[in-house]
Amino acid sequence: MYERLRSALAAAADDQIIFDLPGIEDQYDALVRELPGVAVRFAMKACAVDEVLACLARRGAGVDAASPNEIEQALLAGVPVTQIHYGNTVKSDLNIAAAYRLGVRDFATDSVEDVWAIAALAPGARVFCRVATSGDGALWRLSDKFGCSGADAVVVLTAARDAGLVPSGLSVHVGSQQMTAAAWRTAFEDLGAVLAALRERGIAVDHVNLGGGLPAAGCLDRSGRPLTAPMDEIFGAIRAGTRRLRDAAGGNLGFLIEPGRHLVADHGAIRAHVARLTRRELRSGERQHWLYLSCGKFNGLYETDQLGYRLEFPSHRGGALVAAVVAGPTCDSDDTFGSEHRVLVPGAVRSGDPVWVLSCGAYATSYLTQGFNGFDPLPYTTVRGELAAAGATP
Numbered sequence: 001m002y003e004r005l006r007s008a009l010a011a012a013a014d015d016q017i018i019f020d021l022p023g024i025e026d027q028y029d030a031l032v033r034e035l036p037g038v039a040v041r042f043a044m045k046a047c048a049v050d051e052v053l054a055c056l057a058r059r060g061a062g063v064d065a066a067s068p069n070e071i072e073q074a075l076l077a078g079v080p081v082t083q084i085h086y087g088n089t090v091k092s093d094l095n096i097a098a099a100y101r102l103g104v105r106d107f108a109t110d111s112v113e114d115v116w117a118i119a120a121l122a123p124g125a126r127v128f129c130r131v132a133t134s135g136d137g138a139l140w141r142l143s144d145k146f147g148c149s150g151a152d153a154v155v156v157l158t159a160a161r162d163a164g165l166v167p168s169g170l171s172v173h174v175g176s177q178q179m180t181a182a183a184w185r186t187a188f189e190d191l192g193a194v195l196a197a198l199r200e201r202g203i204a205v206d207h208v209n210l211g212g213g214l215p216a217a218g219c220l221d222r223s224g225r226p227l228t229a230p231m232d233e234i235f236g237a238i239r240a241g242t243r244r245l246r247d248a249a250g251g252n253l254g255f256l257i258e259p260g261r262h263l264v265a266d267h268g269a270i271r272a273h274v275a276r277l278t279r280r281e282l283r284s285g286e287r288q289h290w291l292y293l294s295c296g297k298f299n300g301l302y303e304t305d306q307l308g309y310r311l312e313f314p315s316h317r318g319g320a321l322v323a324a325v326v327a328g329p330t331c332d333s334d335d336t337f338g339s340e341h342r343v344l345v346p347g348a349v350r351s352g353d354p355v356w357v358l359s360c361g362a363y364a365t366s367y368l369t370q371g372f373n374g375f376d377p378l379p380y381t382t383v384r385g386e387l388a389a390a391g392a393t394p
């Protein structure tokens, strides 16, 4: 699955993150095949890279944007404004007015305060209310900050109608890198109950937004175990859930989904280098190997809070391995891949040797710092099919 990326990684002489655009396109096509009748809006915060947005837009994907700047970037990349919604429930008056000026007419909400602001600054807009989920089964729960109870969603959308807005839909987010199908089944049950309560109030929304949460296939957990999700069961639960909700609505219900990680994580990889492999005696008296890389939490691998990464050392195939703590280059002790975990790495690595970090295409460029400790933000490149075909596979 990584052949094209491997060729590009092998050809890269300096640190960079590489996005495999044909891989992302294939991933999008596969998702559309799995979920017929569900429109895809890429959660662009996962990879706000112009070339990625443009290739998805050419395939017909819309965008879930979270700020006026994201909206502008999506428009410039060629996403039609009618396929962009403001999916962040958190927005200031300035943000709402700017989005409205840019032409956006669909807004997420989860409170009456936000509804009143939208009514004042984006008159007549369509609003969809986010229903909170537990986030159980996900690596990142996204639970308390976003969404309201089902009962409150009825209050919020009723307030929207009374304020002259169009109560257009409901949304959920089951939590990022959601590993279970059960979370989806629960979400559909909750959505069904809220839709029924809305119908009792005479509010028939026209769509349900299923949010993000679809997992990536190639990630590891912090202890280095593969995070393998039951994708067939997850897609089956989504197909069954959408069918049930549509039937209950008499056939008049559309669906959106907002994948972020699922579309890009496995199709981005970092070419980094070894800073140094050391062996130190700690205060406890234990001797530990530490492998410091040129990239870490503040320049590409922010998600080490939950994830481990597959590492490859292309100049050290074979040879003796040592168990090391892997860490980034900065002076922050949080900048490690989990100091309680060991990764088997070649004992002979030297400073400067290339390291490939796989499955890190999601949330890598988005979370780059402006050179924390003076370590440059990683530049990115993209690989197209033609380039990879000409490149050498190591």
Ligand SMILES: *Cc1c(COP(=O)(O)O)cnc(C)c1O
Binding pocket: 043, 045, 046, 064, 087, 088, 173, 175, 176, 177, 211, 212, 213, 214, 258, 259, 260, 261, 262
């Ligand atoms: C972050 C986010 C997403 C994407 O989440 P993934 O887990 O990366 O798929 C989708 N929708 C909203 C509203 C988000 O905030």
